[in-house]
Amino acid sequence: MENLLNLPIGIQSFSELRTRNMLYVDKTQPIHRLINTGKYYFLSRPRRFGKSLTLSTLRAIFEGKRELFKGLWIEDQWDWCQIHPVIHLSFSSIGYRELGLEQAIRQELMSQGKYFGVTYSQQVSIAVMFEELIQQLAQRDGKVVVLIDEYDKPLIDYLDDIPLARANQQVMKTFYSVIKDCDPYLQFLLITGVSKFSKVSIFSDLNHLFDLTFAREAVALTGYTxxxxxxxxxxxxxxxxxxxxxxxxxxxxxxxxxxxxxxxxxxxxxxxxxxxxxxxxxxxxxxxWFETGTPTFLLKLLREQNLYKLDSLTVHERTFSSYDIEYLQAIPILFQAGYLTIKAKQEFGLYTLDYPNSEVRESLRGKVSRRPTPESVGRH
Structure with missing residues (x-):
């Protein structure tokens, strides 16, 4: 058919999507509600589920790019004179594999400083650099918006190398530790990732970070109804x-x-x-979706924990918080990664989990149904 909008496959930039005649499913109303009802947020969703596009949309709103929102719900609902500097970090693209996480963050902060015209003190840690970036921007341009995408990528990529994952966890904890003290300088903050494991330890100083993962206002923030x-x-x-x-x-x-x-x-x-x-x-x-990448460590974990049947699992709500890189449990990871989903809420804090659909069910069953031999089980 002619005159169809282009489909934005793989496009995570709201600006690119809106300037290249692409289809946009309007999520600006729930985004507007988030902005007006809170300040500090965390959102966990599976990969390729719209997290990056959500952050990019928020950035365009706070940068006052009204022209990109023509015809969308928010166009006449927002004060477009309300402009804020936006620090937008994506941990999937900062080169931590090549440079190491700390050096990669340092390099990204230098790049952000150059973009904003901010000069850092000499010989300071990445935490101090982050703090100086926020403070200097706020004092010069107004309160700062911080958007952090895929915060957990440096952990997920190394779940088969726990010492390195643990080291990255400590770097991240140090990096985020300055946010709470920067409260007077911040307008809005949203951190996204696939999983919530290690959330407590990494964000231990951010006890005011509201978790949107199960929140009513975010159930349809990403994904299509x-x-x-x-x-x-x-x-x-x-x-x-x-x-x-x-x-x-x-x-x-x-x-x-x-x-x-x-x-x-x-x-x-x-x-x-x-x-x-x-x-x-x-x-x-x-x-x-499934073929875009299922980590081998997860399949290995399923076999090690003898999990071959994942239909209609009953779990307690505590399961969703069982994220410890030292003692990985398959069920919470499967849920956060999108291989399992909530089918029903029961009484007494119990939930029924199951495959979300045929795409995931048939694919994952095919992967894990190849039971290892008794000899290979013994080697685990």
């Missing part, structure tokens, strides 16, 4: 339905079975954005 899917993707459905020979009701039901089902409250369910965008681009039902 059924209503959003049917509204924004209706023109694409017509083309794909014709090519596949499926009537709209049948197509919708099959899409729901394949890609829907993620939930953080047991009621609101959303589609994986990456899978949906790729589905409409490919015009066929395929395994998109």
């Amino acid at each position: 059924q209503t959003e899917l049917e509204h924004y993707f209706s023109p694409y459905m017509q083309e794909v339905g014709e090519n596949l020979g499926l009537e709209r009701p049948v197509l919708l039901e099959k899409m729901r079975e394949w890609y829907n089902g993620y939930s953080w409250d047991g009621r609101t369910r959303v589609y994986n954005p990456f899978s949906i965008l790729n589905f409409f681009r490919a015009g066929d039902f395929r395994n998109f």
Whole structure:
């Protein structure tokens, strides 16, 4: 079909998305609500679920780029004269594998300082550099917005090398330790990641960091609801339905079975954005999200803990906080990484976990069903 907006597969920049005639599912209303109801936030969501785009959207709002929001909900709901300097850090792109985490952060802070015209004191730690960057910006340009994406990447990448993960954990704890004392200089802060493990120790000084992971106002902040899917993707459905020979009701039901089902409250369910965008681009039902990367350490962990059946698991809410790099437990990692989701909330703090959809179920079953031999089990 002609005149369809381009599908933003892999696009994490709100500015690029809006200036290149790409489809944007309008999330500015829940984003606006976050800005107006709190100051310090943490959000955990699986990979490729819209976290980076959310931060990029927040950046554009706080930088006052009204032209990018034409036609969106927030356009006439925000004071666009309210502009703040934005420190936007993404731990997936700072080169910690090559440089080491501390040196990579130092290099990124130098780059940020150069961009903002900030000069640091000589021979100071990364924590002091971060503090000086925030303070100098606030004193010159007004209160600062801090957006940190994929905070846990330097941990997740080394879960098969615990000593290095532990060292990175300490670097991160030191780095974040200055945020609380910078409160007078901060307007807003949001930290995102895949997992919550180590959250308590890394952010031990940030006891006022509100966790959005299960919060009502964030259940549909990322991902696509059924209503959003049917509204924004209706023109694409017509083309794909014709090519596949499926009537709209049948197509919708099959899409729901394949890609829907993620939930953080047991009621609101959303589609994986990456899978949906790729589905409409490919015009066929395929395994998109799962094949983008399942860490081998996770498959090994499932086998070590003898977890081969993951359907309808009953867990206590304490399970969601069982994140310790020294004693990894598969279930909380599977949940945070998106391989399991909340199907229902029971009484007495109990939850039912299950695969979110067919895409994940069939793929993960195929990976873990290859039971190791008795000899290999003995070697664990």
